Amino acid sequence: MTSQNPRSLGILSLEYGLLPGAMSATPEQSSMLYPAPYDFPIITETVEGAWADTVIRGDPALEPACLAAAKSLVERGAVVISADCGFFIRHQAAVAAAMNVPVVLSSLLLVPTLLRELPRAAKLAVVTADSTNCGEDLLGVNDPADRARVVVGGIEGGKLLRNALVRPPIPTDVADIEKEVSACIARLRAAHPEIAAILFECTAFPLVAPAIRRSTGLPIYDITDLRRLTLASVS
Structure with a gap:
């Protein structure tokens, strides 16, 4: 089926359920999932069985x-495929190999x-929703010297x-997200004063990125x- 907006950003979506108060996978209803405007319309496709705990923990059975x-999104007009949880990276290779976008x-x-952007003496902080499930296999860094420059911190245990x-999941106030992320970063910087840049894994964190930058x-x-x-490369 062809989308009425044929050039779109396609999002692989977690399961969110349909009960009142649940987070919606519809971009018009969930600024948490889609906090930044794009020049392309957004279309979503729920990955069957992809509840947050399953995706964060990792389940190879989700790959089909x-x-x-992803195939459905491309058929609907997606020119770039992304996801609404950073832990979908476990399926990056398979999806990229199968898609023509x-x-x-x-x-x-x-x-x-x-x-590679940072000085050799500097470190990169990866801030994630759950550091206990963000292992070395997800970082894409094989060189031991480079791996030593990546420090990972999470907000597990928080709201x-x-x-x-x-x-189904329920929304979290932006103020609570900012508080949890700020506290995590403060701990990381105290332990690693060499941190020169921060990468947010969680797709909710962009909501608080401007405040954290300041x-x-x-x-x-x-x-x-x-x-x-990526969208700029296909526009």
Whole structure:
């Protein structure tokens, strides 16, 4: 089927459920998931079975559903495929291999590039919703010296992750997200004063990126930057 807006940003969506108060996978209803405007319309496709806990933890059985959802998005007019959870990066290779459009499922794809932007003595902080599930295999860095320059911190145990893991998930106030992310960054910087840039894994974090940039004075990157870059390549 051809979309009425044939050139679109396609988003692989988590399961959000349909109960009252649940986070919606519809961009018009969820500024948390789509906080930044794009020059392209957004279309979404739910990945069957992709509840937040399943995606964050990692489940190879989700791969066929990811491929089916991505195929549907392309058929509907997506010219770039992304996702609304950075932990979908586990399916990046499979989806990219199967699609004929650029695929950028996670901001974690930027880790190797950002390391090359920084001085060798500097470190990159990756701030994630759950650092216990953000292992070395997701960072795309093989060189031990480069890996030592990446520090990972998470907000596990906080309101945002607790709310996201409920079925269906419930929204979290932006003020609570900012508080949790700020506290995580403060801990990381205290332990690693060499941090010179920050990468947000979680797709909710762009909501607070402007405030965190002001408070830290550091460059901050997130999934919206990667999407804009990729969309610009096909415009």
